[in-house]
Amino acid sequence: MRERARAVRAREPARAVADRERRWDLRLIAPAAVIWAGTATAVTVPDAVGWALVAAAVAGIAVLVVALVASGSPSPVRTRRRASLLAGAALLLLAGAALGTGRMAHDTQRAGPIGAAIVAGRAVTADLVVSEEPHPLRPDAGTPRDAQLLVRGTITAATAAGARFSASTPVLVVGDDRWRTVRPGQTVRVAGRLAATAPGAREAAFLRASAPPRVLVAPGPGEDLAATIRWQLRERSAARSPDAGQLVPGLVLGDRTPLGEELRTVMRTASLTHLTAVSGTNCTIVLGCVLGLGVLLRLPRWSLVPGALAALAAFVLVVGPDPSVLRAAVMGAVGVVAVISGRGRTPVAMLCTAVGVLLLVDPYLATALGFALSVVATAALVGLCGPIGGAVTALLPAGPAARVPVPVIRLIAAPLAAQLACAPLLLLVQPGVSTWGVVANALVAPLVPVVTVAGSTAVLLGSAWAPLAALPLQVAASGADAIAAVARTAAAAPAATLPWPDGPAGAALLAVASALATGVLLWAARRRARGPRATGPPARSPHPVRPAPARRRVDEALRPPPGRTPRILRPIPSGGRAGARLLVRTAVVTSGLGLVAAGTAAFTTAVPAAGEWQLAVCDVGQGDGLVLRAGEGTAMLVDSGPPGPAMARCLDRLGVRRLAAVVLTHQHDDHYGGLAEAVRGRVPQRVLVSAADATLAPPVAALLGRTATPVDRLQAPAHGSVGAVSWSVLWPLSPRPVGDENDNSVVLRVDIAAAGGPPLRVLLTGDLEEDAAAALLRAPGTSAALRGVDVIKLAHHGARNGGTALLDAVRAPLALVSVGRDNEYGHPAAAVLDHARGIGATVWRTDQRGGATVRRTADRVVATALPP
Template identity: 30%
Template sequence: MTVLALALAAGAALPSVGVPPLPAALILLAACPRRVPPFHRPEPRVRWLPLAGLAGLLHGAVATGSQLDDCRWRLSVGDLEVAGWVREVEGEGRVVLEARAAGCTGEIRLQGGAVAEALAGRGEGSGLRAAGRWVPRAAAEPGVDPLRAGVLLVRYAERTSDAASGLGARLARVRAAGVARVHARFPREAPLVAALLFARRDGLDRDLRDAFADTGTAHLLAISGFHVGVFAGVVIWIAGRVLPVRRAVTLGAVAAWLYVATLGFPDAATRAVLLLTLVSVGRWLGRPVSAAGALGTALIALVLLDPAVASRIGAQLSFAGALGLAGWARPSIRGAVAGWTRWRGELPPARARPLVEGLVVTVVATLATLPLIAWHFERVSLVAVPASLLATPLVAIALPTTLLALVLDALHLPGAAIASTGAEGLLGLLRTGVGLFASLPGAAVPLARPATLAACAGVGVGWAIVRSRSRVGFATRAGVLGSTLVAGLIAWPVSLQVGRNGSLEVHLFDVGQGDAIGIRTPRGRWLVVDAGPPSGARLVSDLRRAGAREVEVLLITHPDADHVGGAAAILTDLSVGAVVGPGTIRGDGPWQEAVRAARDAGVPWRVLAEGDSLRVDGVGLRVLHPPRGDARPLDANAASLMMLLEWRGVEVLLTGDAPVDAEARIVRRIGPIDILKVGHHGSHTSTGPALLDRLAPQVALISVGRGNRYGHPAPEVLARLRERGVEVWRTDESGSVVVDIDAGGHWTVRGSR
């Protein structure tokens, strides 16, 4: 059942990531084996794998077709009025509204200061009426969420008194009320409690989020099967005091469904509650429930409801961990007990058994999810096991304690203050412990995707060899080891190319007070925008570490030393295809060094101006400034190249050091953008209100040196960004910043620190 479910999920996920039906069918037919060693003829379940994959492919293709026909893609630019209820608050002045507009019903993104004023602290589930200008943001493409079809730049908004009567709106209001009560009851640890109970991580400071990521305990901040299990376990334990076991389990399943519905049915939590429901049904029928079969059934149910579920990281990690525990936990525990017995000559004492089991389960879950974590996050925590052994029991105790405090508080019963104080103490220990593990040298190490693929290929070859032999002796073990190493070496060149495919990466390198941006295309080619201050040795090292060996195009926005200083080093140490820059200015010093280095290396130098564009591997760079043929003398900043990066419906504006006057020239010629590289390191001469109001970015990137003498970024610029709900990432705080944009047009932002 599990194998068939995985084939169904894989087939359903391919259309959602943009793979055409015919290539997807060929991939499935090639990937599904005809027989599995050591069997000489196909097992029935193996024979059905291609059909399961093709059925999933058909289901996914139909769902993708419906997505492409969504009415939100057909909304045209212009004035628009909407009315509905707030499904999600993305930030101050940014909400997702479940609305009806121009005969179209669905989720619509709203943005503008008027939204924050209208809500006035109210959150999800609130009724809202708004009017503004609808600007399409993306074109309909397979796998691109219709929510990305555009954004409503709100001029007027008012909160409506008529509350939405639908179940979704009511659950959203319950969630918002719960978050509000958390902030009132837990003054010190409210953001952490909100993350643990309601998956609201927007209030967590970035350092704490990075610490959880570096210690491999970030799953504790996302509502997963662990959280649902703790919640349901508390309900079952309490109900079991007065009810038979079957009824207690059923009550726990019902309570878990209500909890997961309040959260909006996240993938991992839904998987867990489906498993709990299957266990409850098995109890009533008096039949044992197979863990693998229950997982397969849950996966099939989720794929039927949402074909794209298998392409999301939350579901992948959830099912990988659950499958690992279902298949390896018991054998590993038996092996650990046997090893203890051989070592000590006796069975482990009763007091040591929970420690042994906890250690084994933690190791198994870590190993099962390790390839996915390494692939998606390109780093692996070396302290994940000890950190999890510390953090998991603390969270397991803190979760029911916080729930108890909230229930007592809601019922106005005594004891709420005691429970909340105890919970905050546990969470304080959690924060301190995770921080200590994260501060250890080498707590997290980078691991490129090609290395992950090569390692998995080697392990796969070794597993196949072991499975094909009935008895495993020394020669077989040596052969497995050698084959694994050879497979890793052979797979490396292929993995290197495959690992670079499928996503676009924008690297804002931490070069101090300067600018240097690396763009890695979906096929692994590199564009570099600006080269930071002299010398460029640090930037060259960062580029090599990120996987760059050749640079297709080096773009210099203007000749200031903090933008062109490292260009000569790049031209000397890396293979560069071409250099481009504005042609209305000349420079000296580092600029002349770059010109000489390009001439010595035989690299052509081209001039770009307004109207020019570059396109590499489907990634577009459109030049918006400086104007073509403008004979007026322009200073260096005023002549900066301003470019719009476009891929899969995501738009990133690169501004150089262009001032407000240059911003005014381009602001009417482009629509809303997703990500803004803030001009001139956050100086008050750039990033004016008109730019922010018109383009409504969701994320702002600032390249700035720590403790710089210019006072960058300027407080007024930060205030403008904060007022408009823009999420800010700064190199002086987060180190090098990477934006990873997948084929579906979704992005994540992470910092190196």
């Protein structure tokens, strides 16, 4: 039987064999996707939910195994059924392994006393193994900004509350300039206070250093050599030109430390930021150079793989064994296989295998945007580069004079495929779409390997004798200057950035647009390659039929030379069935890339399920709009933002159908303007306003007159409850107005209960200014009311006149800033934000991160992005 099957397979045409093998390799996409979804879920969901999912996967495997055993004796139908059951059991097994691995990685970081110290925000003295060089904090990094440097490391031992314990917890240390001298591989002792990070973050906590580091263990010889090499490359490239000093370290070693803000901005606008980070391209170039050198030296084939792996290990050692570098190394190896094989099936299989293995080894890659970009870009180069290259060739004008060399087609197809695939993900971190990104990437593509190879050569030669590095370093510097010139030109070009809706909704819309653009391009190329449709029966001719000019150009341009490995670029099939298959494949690939974008967005900006969130701050622009969950579909609204539909859309997004109460902290348009649309279809049962407001604003009075909603006036010490929400009034103290309208704002202490967890304690401050805040703090009973607050809404949108006294009195771990993007008032004030971060608070700004939902778990306060 086996001999007959082998004989049948031997008689199959080569195309049929290739198609069967390709279909088999594509089946690896499902296991990779299951592992990705499992690990992403495991590191983001609460503990109980994560282990419940693991148990569900195990139960599903048991059910499938029982069904498999009970399937009876073999038959054609039962054989297919058994195969389906085995496939389902395998996928469930992978899901269970991914979930279990993710939960173990999550729990291991927070196991023991270190977890309790993080939850309590305690001060600790810790032994820290530094894993990355310090780098300056960026204003949009989402981390405390008053310090100058951010250092990644792992706590191996710590002392808290007089007890000494061991740990293995990665943290982000926020320190001052005295931390600039630490190096990877060092073990330092640090004193500071812990604060929990957001769910899904690789590091379990922030550690704000209150003292300089004290070195306990020096780095090993390997780490010391790598640090010296990086320092030498920075100094030598900076001596060539300012642009080279900023770009060469990033292009060669992924070192972004010297990159200035001006060049960083133009590189981002020109969609060239990926060049300054270690990516699969860097590793591909290193591996390609080693393999090419081995071929030129006629080394035996068995020696090429160990040599390439050794070179890659040395490169990782110099750059640093960061997870992003390890990811890039694996993706670089996949890229080399793609180039060498010249076929799509092997890279697809290896890409899926690499994704699965990397996620099982490091589950936190599942929620990393850099990992998603790397996978999507590699998949685009493997699956889309060939069809797009063939389409571009088919659409070019006919004639020998218009013939474009294949390398030029590659320069166009590769960045176009990567741009179409990665644009939805990039939109999550930067506004707008780069219109000149494809052109800029095509122009710099020949320069990148020159800079990388020349810079790497300079590193190797300079390590032996500095003068030997002069020539290759000059070549690298010249290439870096040219790349900087291209970036500045693209950034200054007309319409350099196309406005586009941001957030997950914008990313999904852009994914659809990219898929449609790809489909239209391939459809147009297929029609051009087929030539004009004949209107009558074909004329008989004694001469052989010649293909259409467009089709002939495709064949001639992309036909591989005899004896050579086939090129990656594929021509556009002209037959109806072949063209349909191509369009189907393209639709599958682009849909898959869109799903990856949507999945990553879901895991990075997902809204907690109904019942999990307790508080929501809505992105209403320049104004306030907060929602307190009182029950299923029921909420208490505090302010409604400026005029417009933003507040109503936020309530719809949260599933709020009934408003048990509405609080208008004071009578300013940016706090009541959106009320009319917010209450449409959900008339509130009562409206609460400040007792110091003698009259209501005319729009509010007119609206409440139409709805006949009762109005109550609040002053301390009034209190009440609405479902799960209990509130007490801290300000105003009397109905007599104090100062201007802002100082009459209602200040509420709110406790929001949740089933199975502790209440979330919130302080809502309206637009209270500094003098009124001081009077509030002097009032009897205020200090007791402010004790134990988890969340504070910064007064007056974080303005300077809101002061910092309430922040110091509350010291809440989370500070919310409801503020509009690029507002004319300059809100929020940097000094206020710096002060909040300085006392250990995590700051959430709606102008930078959009709205958020907040909930309290047993051990921490969790803020999650709320999609628009």
